[in-house]
Amino acid sequence: MAAKLAYTAEQASELVSAYVASPTAETVATFAEKFGKTVKSVVAKLSREGVYQKKEYVSKTGVKPIKKDEIANEFQTLFGLTESEADSLTKANKTALSKILVAYVKATKILPE
Numbered sequence: 001m002a003a004k005l006a007y008t009a010e011q012a013s014e015l016v017s018a019y020v021a022s023p024t025a026e027t028v029a030t031f032a033e034k035f036g037k038t039v040k041s042v043v044a045k046l047s048r049e050g051v052y053q054k055k056e057y058v059s060k061t062g063v064k065p066i067k068k069d070e071i072a073n074e075f076q077t078l079f080g081l082t083e084s085e086a087d088s089l090t091k092a093n094k095t096a097l098s099k100i101l102v103a104y105v106k107a108t109k110i111l112p113e
């Protein structure tokens with residue numbers, strides 16, 4: 001008994017081409033409807049084809065959040081901290097760390113205002 005293919009070669013080719021040209025959720029939804037598949041099925045197919053781009057998480061303010069580890073690494077670089085000293089900063093409040101880093105960077109004119 002032959003296995004039934006979920007997508008024909010033509011469908012797969014059309015889907016991949018369209019998604020590479022416009023990698024959006026709308027493209028996925030359009031093809032899900034066109035092929036009579038679920039959005040999850042289309043995402044899975046794009047993933048298997050190696051072209052799916054995961055949506056990046058953004059905060060409520062619309063910016064990509066920075067992890068405390070990344071902020072601590074910045075402090076380590078700027079102030080020559082040891083790894084253990086930088087690690088201890090990750091226990092501090094993230095908002096406070098961010099404000100201190102931004103203020104320092106502005107004060108030293110590393111970043112334009």
